[in-house]
Amino acid sequence: MALGDLEVVGRIVGASNATLLGVVELGGARASVVYKPVDGERPLWDFPDGTLAGREVAAWLVSDAGGWDVVPPTVLRDGPFGPGSVQQWVGAEDPDGAPVASEPGEGLVDALHPAQVPPGWRTVVSGSGYGGEPVVVAHADDPALRRMALFDVVVNNADRKGGHVLRGGPGAGAAAGRVLGVDHGLAFHAEPKMRTVLWGWGGERIDRDGTARLEVTAGALERGGLREALAPLLTRAEVAALERRISALRQRCRHPRPAPGGPAVPWPLF
Ligand SMILES: Nc1ncnc2c1ncn2[C@@H]1O[C@H](COP(=O)(O)OP(=O)(O)O)[C@@H](O)[C@H]1O
Ligand SMILES: [Mg+2]
Numbered sequence: 001m002a003l004g005d006l007e008v009v010g011r012i013v014g015a016s017n018a019t020l021l022g023v024v025e026l027g028g029a030r031a032s033v034v035y036k037p038v039d040g041e042r043p044l045w046d047f048p049d050g051t052l053a054g055r056e057v058a059a060w061l062v063s064d065a066g067g068w069d070v071v072p073p074t075v076l077r078d079g080p081f082g083p084g085s086v087q088q089w090v091g092a093e094d095p096d097g098a099p100v101a102s103e104p105g106e107g108l109v110d111a112l113h114p115a116q117v118p119p120g121w122r123t124v125v126s127g128s129g130y131g132g133e134p135v136v137v138a139h140a141d142d143p144a145l146r147r148m149a150l151f152d153v154v155v156n157n158a159d160r161k162g163g164h165v166l167r168g169g170p171g172a173g174a175a176a177g178r179v180l181g182v183d184h185g186l187a188f189h190a191e192p193k194m195r196t197v198l199w200g201w202g203g204e205r206i207d208r209d210g211t212a213r214l215e216v217t218a219g220a221l222e223r224g225g226l227r228e229a230l231a232p233l234l235t236r237a238e239v240a241a242l243e244r245r246i247s248a249l250r251q252r253c254r255h256p257r258p259a260p261g262g263p264a265v266p267w268p269l270f
Helices: 052-065 143-155 208-223 226-230 236-252
Strands: 005-011 020-026 029-037 074-077 084-088 109-112 122-128 134-139 165-167 179-181
Touching: 005 029, 029 052, 052 074, 052 084, 052 143, 052 208, 052 226, 143 179, 143 208, 143 236, 208 226, 208 236, 226 236
Parallel strands: none
Antiparallel strands: 005 020, 020 029, 029 084, 074 084, 109 134, 122 134, 165 179
């Protein structure tokens, strides 16, 4: 992904920024990728520093260093529309190697009638649909999703929509069967800005897996070179805030609940 030839083969319609589908090729090996050129980024008043592409890569670095297994491999590199983030495609590939999109949130996050919420799922939002009918947004009680929810607290994810949760289908190579998150451009703000649909564990104790991930991430920041790797991508205040969030989680040992004041969920939810 970092060194191969990058060709753009399509555009993901409906994305808010220029989100392109690409193929990288190196020495006969091919991989489908999502390429987001910095030039295609819409300026955002609340994220004035750095680039969204840099935040995408920062999220991968934290996920990788802490063993979170949430973000697909992501690099910063040059491409046909200039420098941007390049991320491994999560989904399936058809027999010709063309990427097949997975249904966002499939089997993990959904908007449904309250009576249709599968057993064990956690309801996070209740509201009404266009015709006044009751609608809830709920998510599965799944260990990989729980880990993603905690990862989002660590990186202060301001945009965990239902459609940013993907499951790698069969034929998805390294992503097959795994639950992965995409779109981490709105993360790492120094001020609290968590907006997520994964509030289902709010107030509960962090499990052993989560505790281990926090410890490994803290170690990677202190002495594993993670702090240095993040320095060109985030501001100093943002790296300091990341470290503060991790210490607070390790002290309190609980998943946070939505803070009063700001919006706690992204919009739209999917
Ligand atoms: N790595 C990926 N693999 C598969 N699908 C992806 C990937 N990244 C994004 N997508 C799909 O493209 C949609 C738009 O991408 P997203 O990263 O959310 O762009 P934007 O920054 O414009 O919101 C996502 O909701 C998801 O369905
Ligand atoms: Mg998005």
